[in-house]
Amino acid sequence: MSSSLTRSRSSRRSVVKGGAALGGLGLLSARGSAFAQDASPSASPAGEAPVSVVAERASGEVRMAGSGDAIGQEITAAQLAGFAAKYPNITVTYENIPAEYLVQIQTAIAAGNAADVFFVQNEFAQDFMSRDVLLPIDDYMAEDGITADMYYTPLVNAYTWQGALYGLPKDWSPIGAVYDPAAFESAGIEMPTTWDELRTALQALKDATGQTALALDPNFDRFVIFMYQAGGNTTNEDVTEITLGSPEVTQALEYFYGLYTDGLSATSVDIGAGWPGDAFVQGLTSMVFEGNWMFPTLNDQAPDKEFAVAELPSGPAGPGTPAFTQAYSIFSGSQNPDAAWVLTNYLTSVDGVREMMPYGLALPALPALEGEFLELFPERAPYLAAGEYATSVQYGPGGQTFATDANAVLQSLFAGQIDVTEAQAQLVTAAENNITLN
Amino acid sequence: MAVFPTRKRRGPIEAEDALAGWVFIAPALIVLTVFVFWPIAQVFWVSFHEWSLIEPGRPFRGLANYRDLFSDPDFEIALRNTIWFALGVVPVQTFLGVLLAVLANRAIPGKAFFRTAFYFPSISSSVVISVIFIWMYQQNGLINFGLRAIGFGTPQPPWLSNPKGVIEMLLNAVGIDNVTPWLAGPSVALASIMMMNIWTTMGSMMVIFLAGLQGISGDLYEAASIDGANKRQQFFQITIPMLRPVIFFVTTLGFIGTFQVFDQIFVMTPGGSPVKTTLTLGYLVYEEGFRGFAMGMACAIAVVLFLIILSIYLIQRRFIKESGLD
Known part of the structure; x- marks a missing residue:
């Protein structure tokens, strides 16, 4: 799958x-x-x-x-x-x-x-x-x-x-934003630059195109976009303390999950795509947050597709991206x-x-x-x-098994099994169980 | 003392025989020691240490890895998923194996074709089959297409992304909520992999049962029909009892295979997604050892897995012995 x-x-x-x-x-x-x-x-x-x-x-x-x-x-x-x-x-x-x-x-x-x-x-x-x-x-x-x-x-x-x-x-x-300029034009919007503008833009795009505008999966390495933009991180800089319990992370989780529950973002699985880039290539969404690998993908699979590129919208703590x-x-x-x-x-x-x-x-x-x-x-x-x-995507020694656990937590959140508070608590536990602090 | 001379007389010959024996089995013994016994011993050895592949320091931890294991939520999840996997797959694949063997053993037209067709999945690469099933299980895949075509709804989220337990879904349907994780049953995602596993393995089981069926003497059926037994009675009174040793063999193979499941999980639902409902013990060994840099822990899981499979084998063997078929 x-x-x-x-x-x-x-x-x-x-x-x-x-x-x-x-x-x-x-x-x-x-x-x-x-x-x-x-x-x-x-x-x-x-x-x-x-x-x-x-x-x-x-x-x-x-x-x-x-x-x-x-x-x-x-x-x-x-x-x-x-x-x-x-x-x-x-x-x-x-x-x-x-x-x-x-x-x-x-x-x-x-x-x-x-x-x-x-x-x-x-x-x-x-x-x-x-x-x-x-x-x-x-x-x-x-x-x-x-x-x-x-x-x-x-x-x-x-x-x-x-x-x-x-x-x-x-x-x-x-990670940057790749979007369909025609859809933006039909919705009469510009590329959003803040979290609030992003929500407004996604709603406008949805109204204009009739489809969920952003493909975003419950993967921790995509959640970090919002975590970094809110000023949060998994650990402090010296990896001596886990900081996933911070209010910044709460804010990021609420925003990330809010996009999904409010129908502003959809997982690639929801809309029948292999991964978000695939959803964009197939025209199932008008925007994705993906890396430079989008360019070879587009070149290869949809050489005629119109697209534009922008920096991600900034969060409460300013710009941020993994x-x-x-x-x-x-x-x-x-x-x-x-x-x-x-x-x-x-x-x-x-x-x-x-x-x-x-x-x-x-x-x-x-x-x-x-x-x-x-x-x-x-x-x-x-x-x-x-x-x-x-910000370099790193969670400390043990970060890889932490990422597996964290992905499971986010999947559980998106499946409606737990709420944001519980998800954050589980993320902290996952970090404590996996990350070796200095 | 009286015995001693005779022993002394035989001694050199015995020793010579013994030496010849050792020389003859030496090649096999060396190969087995290097490639089988030594690695197995090494697994036990490593499981008592804190051991990462990339660090020279490997302190002895005694049974600490095992203690950590039994308090590790991932181990419980993996054990639960693996048990559900085995309990779901083994009976069904055995049953279907018998059924297919009985059908393919009849004088039906195109017998060779059916035998080949049923056996085909077993000889194909499990990775290739997994990739094909990934496509089939997708939102717009073949299986959902088929369900829609005959007027059914399709599961949402799609098969391999659905963490809901199948027993939990049934219980919810009759109004029972708050099901414990152990009772929730395999998730839709795991059940999907189980169905694929059954489909791929039932062919091999069929072949083994076919051999078993052909080993049953025709005289028995002849005698039974003279005694007035109908086909059904013959099946339950002759075929099934005569197949008992084969059933033992097939279920043993089945349990070993299902408890070790790794490749299909690795290809279809990496990380045990969704929500670790497809995390199996075999996958956890990989995750701990190679991605978690904890080979000691991984080996401890492998040892526990070995002990589980060994005890299932012993229990089955005893069961078969008691029913007088050894």
């Missing part, structure tokens, strides 16, 4: 995989033309990575693991070709893990056989960092002149644990950490990320590349704008 699709689409895996069918050829040529001139180091002085000091002494073999479909592997291959040209002393072996990435990487670590450099998604980053699986990279960064402010702050936060940094973000996506990201990190047991760092640095630098950008599967994590990216994909400006205020 749909929830399997919903989950895989809504999780961060889709940042890489969501756009499996985005045509490769046209984009390849686009990349050729857009970047042939820019490839020389002097072309973009603002974002150019300085010459690596560590690279002078690094050599030998490095293994790297990632998870990509055909296009994801093609991107990695292009990046590694660029790396090989720049650092001929270092040989990289790439190992692709097509599915069940977390399971595979754990067993590889358990066997003492993990790759030197591998993908770490923000949803399990804290589990890995708190268990010393990853190598802190602060010293390497200082040596090579890489600073955290070269990346969007929420993405760096995702890989910061107790003052040390354990990975550099390779790409990311926030950021999904993944980083390259170095295995703490790596035998060749110097070379592993040089590779990590390259893949997350302007040079490495440029190879990935034209595919449009995810957003660059470097503000320096904003201009170049928007030249290629001008309609995605509202997504990049969220780099200023997004």
